[in-house]
Amino acid sequence: MPWKGEKDAYKVWLSEIILQQTRVEQGWNYYEKFIQQYPTVIQLANAKDEAVFKLWEGLGYYTRCRNLLHTARVVRDNYNGRFPSDYNAILNLKGIGNYTAAAIASFCFNQPYAVVDGNVLRVLSRFFGIENPIDSTEGKKLFSKLAQECLDAAGPGEYNQSIMDFGATVCKPVPVCRQCPLQKNCIAFNTNKVGILPVKEKSIRKKERWFTYFVFSYKDKTFVQQRTAKDIWQNLYEFYLEETLTDPAWNHQKIKHWLHKKNIFPSKETVIIPAKKQVLTHQVIHGYFILIEPKTLPSALKGAWLSKKEIKHKAFPQFIHQFTGKTNLQLQFL
DNA sequence: AAGCCGGGGGA
DNA sequence: TCCCCAGGCTT
Structure with a gap:
């Protein structure tokens, strides 16, 4: 390493x-x-x-x-x-x-x-054949106590490096038991439980969210806002966001209607770009980017109108970055 | 104790 | 698809 x-x-x-x-x-x-x-x-x-x-x-x-x-x-x-x-x-x-x-x-x-990370949990649970869930409170206590007992006090730094390296190279999620020097004394190996260890009890439910980003540009500037709410991507920037619980299935008619309600009138045909979905730890983000050049500067938006150069210095989530960063079409628009 | 926080890569 | 990654903070 x-x-x-x-x-x-x-x-x-x-x-x-x-x-x-x-x-x-x-x-x-x-x-x-x-x-x-x-x-x-x-x-x-x-x-x-x-x-x-x-x-x-x-x-x-x-x-x-x-x-x-x-x-x-x-x-x-x-x-x-x-x-x-x-x-x-x-x-x-x-x-x-x-x-x-x-x-x-x-x-x-x-x-x-003693360090206890994903590697260490895997190694210890397999070697000692421990079936307590690693994500339960008792499991965490048990494994950190065990890790501390295994620690070589003569060289704690080297020991910690070693057990993590071992987990990263041999005792991997799909392990290479054939090459393992600890095979003989490994309880999981000898009881055919390598595949079920370590045990986890919690599984994560992912929530589906639909983000529509309206990319307003007026002259050479684009509207952006900073995410401040207690939510994903805090402190990062984004375009004007409209969130829905289901697929908004935008078409030009629907957009026209939406813009009209907000008193925004496009100077030319809007462009609809379906976003690449983004999978996060607890949610899946779907959505659209809708490019709009309004005739007049919309006043109600709370945020900033920035030039392309200024936008370059702001941090955006990958969901947006994959859109702004990639194609010339979108860069020209910005 | 449970829920939440990104993004990428391998099987 | 699902799982995992040299985890930690908030509620």
């Missing part, structure tokens, strides 16, 4: 935050961009929020970005720009939970705290 042996707490922290629920191949370019742009935690702390969100754009779980900024500023202001080495002090920083605190404490300061 590219970060092997890294001791700089800023770099370890940054990479751990970026890699939370994120594959290495997906997150590593972002890590390198961040380090290049902000080589020290002080420089990150001094950055403008919008610039950091723009750098984070596309990574998902955007509260991580908000917490990243917050913690960088706490480290700058309360810890003289150096990460604390005490486990509980690390744990108290925003965006850092049990896993990340143990990772920083053991990798950077060689303290005896």
Whole structure:
């Protein structure tokens, strides 16, 4: 792994935050961009929020970005720009939970705290044949206690790296038992339960939502607004949004009617572009982009009219980015 | 204790 | 499709 042996707490922290629920191949370019742009935690702390969100754009779980900024500023202001080495002090920083605190404490300061992530849960549940659900409260307690007991106190950092590497390369979701050096003592292997471990009890129900984005452009500017509600994509930007519970099935007649109610009159034929659906953790977003050039500037909209250049510096969710970023047709329109 | 938060890739 | 990813915060 590219970060092997890294001791700089800023770099370890940054990479751990970026890699939370994120594959290495997906997150590593972002890590390198961040380090290049902000080589020290002080420089990150001094950055403008919008610039950091723009750098984070596309990574998902955007509260991580908000917490990243917050913690960088706490480290700058309360810890003289150096990460604390005490486990509980690390744990108290925003965006850092049990896993990340143990990772920083053991990798950077060689303290005896066992990491428990998806890899570790898989390895422990299989090797010891534990069928308690890993997402139950008892399960979490049981596994973190067991992990702590297994920890090699002589080299906690190296032990933590090793068990995660093992889970990532051998004891994978679909494991390579044939190559496994622990096969002989693995309870799951010997009782033919590799396929059912680890056990999870909760399954996520996904909610369907329909987003119609009206892309208003007037002269060389486009209307955008920032998402502030307690909902997905907080702090990111978007176009004018109309949400429905079912497929609005837009056609030109329906749009004309909708615009008329809002006292908006297009100067030319509108364009309807079905969006590519976006699957999130708890919901599926479907929708449309409807391009409109009004005759006069609609006054009722609460937001900003920005030029193409200004829009480039704002962070948008991937659902919108896949639309603004791709084709020339849409770029010309913007 | 349960629900919520993105986006991508592999089987 | 479904599952998983070097998880954490809010209610």
